[in-house]
Amino acid sequence: MNSKWVLLVDTVDKIGLIHQITGVLHRHNINIDKNTEYVDKAQNLFFMRSEIEGDIEQQQLLDELHQIIPSAHVQLKPMAKKNIVVLVTKEAHAIGDILIKHQFDALNANILAVVGNRDNLQGLVEKFDIPFHYVSHEGLSREEHETAVQATIDQYQPDYLILAKYMRILTPQFVESYPSQIINIHHSFLPAFIGANPYKQAFERGVKIIGATAHFVNNNLDEGPIICQNVIPVDHSDSWQQMASKGRDVERTVLANALRLVLDDQVFVSGNKTVLL
Amino acid sequence: MNSKWVLLVDTVDKIGLIHQITGVLHRHNINIDKNTEYVDKAQNLFFMRSEIEGDIEQQQLLDELHQIIPSAHVQLKPMAKKNIVVLVTKEAHAIGDILIKHQFDALNANILAVVGNRDNLQGLVEKFDIPFHYVSHEGLSREEHETAVQATIDQYQPDYLILAKYMRILTPQFVESYPSQIINIHHSFLPAFIGANPYKQAFERGVKIIGATAHFVNNNLDEGPIICQNVIPVDHSDSWQQMASKGRDVERTVLANALRLVLDDQVFVSGNKTVLL
């Protein structure tokens, strides 16, 4: 039975890897629709992404690949929609874009639920028949609140958590529960303006361009592997509130691009960087 | 003896091509430093570019590749500077950038000569110790002028001809003499504003963005395969002369990017398009 998969291989580089991997595919009469490799010469690492098609038995293929390249990290994922949970606070532009795309089948994901630490987006989310969980942080310690958020998330077992302007700092414990699964949109052109109110910082510095950054979240706030960035011009007449308003369009677009890449399995995490194939 | 080459393969797609090609490389103990493939599903075409390194015997490798994929178009080029001849008329920005890059070893090419149908750039070119040939079109038919230009070019046997704001229309006979070897910088965002004075056309239409296009030249003026494009914003206060002035920076940058791609053997021509690997 014909089906489409994405094969992701990352390993230490050595001569003949492409030949060995494509040899396994060839023996199974599997067609390669698209293939990209990247060799990081400095680190001596090899990355390969293949869109493959054929009568594919997942476990058997993984076993054979494991035999020939035992030390490699190999993933074989069906070309299908991922499951996501979205975390929000109070800004509507990022979640709004995701909801519209989801409703009109322009997002390669199923939104299982939205979790908010405020309730003002509940109405919007429920218009689109998506469950909204209001988990207030009022009166709770950071750990207590996160435990409640995590309990809510875990009943859905999502592939990815999307922080669509979720304005709470996450604990290492939380981040480690979802390794390379949490995607954040940061409202600055990182590493410029790390920390609180980047638009105000940008205004005060008098920059002529502002930006946004989508990245995986790791334990250092604003420091995880960057997936996408983009910028727009501003000028002396923009207040920081106007910068924030213009910036929202960039944030939304950058997050949309990052989601497209992640949901299509085009992103490898390598140290604190990403390799996009 | 170790050396570095670029292997370029384009052919009708079929199962197992990557495996076959990398197999030949593997048997010769050739290292693949970088590898990219692209399959054009609509046209059923396969493109592969490999940067390879090892004790490489050019003819033997080509012969073996020919045996296993006889219908493929295979090129094996040393990673080395290409030879170019540049054609100019009177504008200095494009040739100026190329001369500076060449002088400071930032161009992957040897400039063998510059040919101009006017003489006002002679002084500039000769400052850089490059031969300048003034081949005036005055009093000559188009064919007579081209014959003289071609005679000048052909004593150098260049890999590529660069039209750095050469403002003469080329005959089909001339173009066919240098198939996929002539690169032009066009001062508009093609296919908008084909023909004479695109900045004036852009001004009159009231566009908010202008651009430039680098492309291979074929028999249809302004119609060859596009290599690169870029744009900059303009506004109502720009006269067409100011658009032209701002546009020169984009023209220069777009041509520089196109040259980087072409001189590094990253460009396949496929029908009237380019595939950049």
Place this chain on the structure above:
Amino acid sequence: MNSKWVLLVDTVDKIGLIHQITGVLHRHNINIDKNTEYVDKAQNLFFMRSEIEGDIEQQQLLDELHQIIPSAHVQLKPMAKKNIVVLVTKEAHAIGDILIKHQFDALNANILAVVGNRDNLQGLVEKFDIPFHYVSHEGLSREEHETAVQATIDQYQPDYLILAKYMRILTPQFVESYPSQIINIHHSFLPAFIGANPYKQAFERGVKIIGATAHFVNNNLDEGPIICQNVIPVDHSDSWQQMASKGRDVERTVLANALRLVLDDQVFVSGNKTVLL
């Protein structure tokens, strides 16, 4: 009583205009918060936009300005939300963005109604408690359909009509009913790819950048004064459907920028161009 207004003046240029106009404002003790002028030297035209604040009597101010510059076109508009009606066909991205912005007070307009010649966006629009009018074109002549659309619009008396991917060609009669009031988002970087399916045209031409154009609609299809344009890169691996998908993000952003300019009274129409102050 203090209030904020935008004063827009356009007229034939002559010495002393700024002095005369600001003199009237000064005598009334009106504060100028922001002032911009532009002189089109080639056409000898003067444009001035002032954000003013004070105890302003609209008619009296207009009368005095008329006395000193009788031939000028003078508009005095309160700084307040405009009323708009949006026309759609079946694509959700442009109207979706407008609805989200409207709901969260990020649009300087009241959406009075949405009119669609198909009904598939009815559910989305009504989620946001905006009236949706389904005016099918099935079985009607172009004139009959437009008469029905126009009857629907005219019960709302909007300041502007927004064509948010409305895919019907408008008759001159319709366009003339709303002079400089109809704003369209065109899915190409005009004037490239005028006409049907610009993404397919762009794909076939092999361009490396695609774009979108927001413009006022006049009687020549795709030919009205351009307000904003923007672009994104594409490459050889993008099918025209993928170009269309990526293009939707640009269309949405360009339309959002055009609406910001128009709704803030920053746009003069001058012949077939716009002056943005």
Place this chain on the structure above:
Amino acid sequence: MNSKWVLLVDTVDKIGLIHQITGVLHRHNINIDKNTEYVDKAQNLFFMRSEIEGDIEQQQLLDELHQIIPSAHVQLKPMAKKNIVVLVTKEAHAIGDILIKHQFDALNANILAVVGNRDNLQGLVEKFDIPFHYVSHEGLSREEHETAVQATIDQYQPDYLILAKYMRILTPQFVESYPSQIINIHHSFLPAFIGANPYKQAFERGVKIIGATAHFVNNNLDEGPIICQNVIPVDHSDSWQQMASKGRDVERTVLANALRLVLDDQVFVSGNKTVLL
């Protein structure tokens, strides 16, 4: 006798300023070709730039303006080429672009001299018949070297000093000698990657966009008022050397844009920011 000037006024804002200033111009029958104002509401500052034309007596006009707005900072500059001195170290791209533009009359400035702390650009500069002064820093303290550089500069009395990849840190004493007259091109998108080797920093952080910043130099390194910025995309396959190579094109373009603005008297310095009119 008819002549063209730029009038620059910056002062504390109050009602009636535009009326008063244009009144003086009107009484002298001076034509305003272009006029722009900006009011910084937060700081209560007023900025006005006017391109004026007529039979203008500089001192008389300045005196009258001083009488009506005594506390204002007023500058009246002829629309003419500025005089510049360029400082370089060893990179050719920025000075190369300036030399070519100068030679072909595309720079609104006279290059009086180039000063280098290395001599490898001497040949290039002298090709263009511009004096090159080699002032080596070898064996000198920072202060001794600067004294020598300053002595060289001061024999030319330039309007502006252009740091075209001059890689020496300047002392406060030096910077204070040329207030708002020193323009630097910094090879990063400030404030990201302040300090040494920003391309290496950018590579290590794994950013997806790099940029360049042109700014006035003040006493805090990399901290002066920003004039222009621009960016280009990079990806995982770019080494920091390749980022530096691509970055050079942006550096050159950003510096060219900054020079256009400064040399046309479009830049006000306001605190640590610029206002571009």
